Amino acid sequence: xxxxxxxxxxxxxxxxxxxxxxxxxxxxxxxxxxxxxxxxxxxxxxxxxxxxxxxxxxxxxxxxxxxxxxxxxxxxxxxxxxxxxxxxxxxxxxxxxxxxxxxxxxxxxxxxxxxxxxxxxxxxxxxxxxxxxxxxxxxxxxxxxxxxxxxxxxxxxxxxxxxxxxxxxxxxxxxxxxxxxxxxxxxxxxxxxxxxxxxxxxxxxxxxxxxxxxxxxxxxxxxxxxxxxxxxxxxxxxxxxxxxxxxxxxxxxxxxxxxx
Numbered sequence: 056x057x058x059x060x061x062x063x064x065x066x067x068x069x070x071x072x073x074x075x076x077x078x079x080x081x082x083x084x085x086x087x088x089x090x091x092x093x094x095x096x097x098x099x100x101x102x103x104x105x106x107x108x109x110x111x112x113x114x115x116x117x118x119x120x121x122x123x124x125x126x127x128x129x130x131x132x133x134x135x136x137x138x139x140x141x142x143x144x145x146x147x148x149x150x151x152x153x154x155x156x157x158x159x160x161x162x163x164x165x166x167x168x169x170x171x172x173x174x175x176x177x178x179x180x181x182x183x184x185x186x187x188x189x190x191x192x193x194x195x196x197x198x199x200x201x202x203x204x205x206x207x208x209x210x211x212x213x214x215x216x217x218x219x220x221x222x223x224x225x226x227x228x229x230x231x232x233x234x235x236x237x238x239x240x241x242x243x244x245x246x247x248x249x250x251x252x253x254x255x256x257x258x259x260x261x262x263x264x265x266x267x268x269x270x271x272x273x274x275x276x277x278x279x280x281x282x283x284x285x286x287x288x289x290x291x292x293x294x295x296x297x298x299x300x301x302x303x304x305x306x307x308x309x310x311x312x313x314x315x
Contacts, residue, residue, distance in 0.1 A: 273300035
């Protein structure tokens with residue numbers, strides 16, 4: 056860096072800086088015939104400061120900032136040009152990079168198509184409602200109490216016999232969801248929805264608290280809402296609700312063969 060870089064030459068790096076006490080020629084600067092000058096002297100001549108003893112440090116700091124600012128746009132553009140699907144650096148810097156745009160909130164009725172919401176699984180992957188529906192219909196239970204979570208676990212087998220998978224949507228954190236699953240021994244999907252994104256799409260957010268209000272929805276494997284209830288969850292009897300919604304006989308009901 057003892058002379059100005061020629062056109063087309065590589066830009067200097069921080070390793071090319073002379074040490075503060077080194078002497079060098081400064082073409083184009085007139086110091087009264089003093090000959091080679093130090094970095095500190097050149098800095099004082101170009102940018103005087105109240106405390107000359109700090110000049111070399113300020114010069115080096117300013118040059119370092121300039122080099123970092125010059126490099127930043129290339130790094131940002133390079134990051135933007137990478138694809139989210141195959142670049143782990145992008146996913147690490149932007150944890151929502153793979154999340155799809157959420158469907159808008161709507162007041163659902165029987166026969167409507169359920170919002171294909173997305174959620175972060177315990178494995179750290181973004182999944183959607185249609186992923187849950189691959190195993191069959193679902194019973195979405197919003198804001199259940201711990202007692203109702205335990206009831207869903209006890210009635211899980213009866214629901215599965217109907218082709219319905221119970222799914223609890225909690226307005227709590229993922230850490231809480233994992234803890235309650237372990238403590239209660241739950242064997243069905245638990246979706247943390249602390250920000251109310253999923254609850255908002257099903258229009259079950261309380262206007263007073265902005266938290267999810269208790270509600271349930273039965274969605275068949277085509278994504279159609281077959282039954283729903285807002286305002287409360289039953290103390291038990293989820294299989295009966297699901298059976299009625301899909302038009303199946305209640306669990307335990309005798310099946311008529313048509314004979315006498």
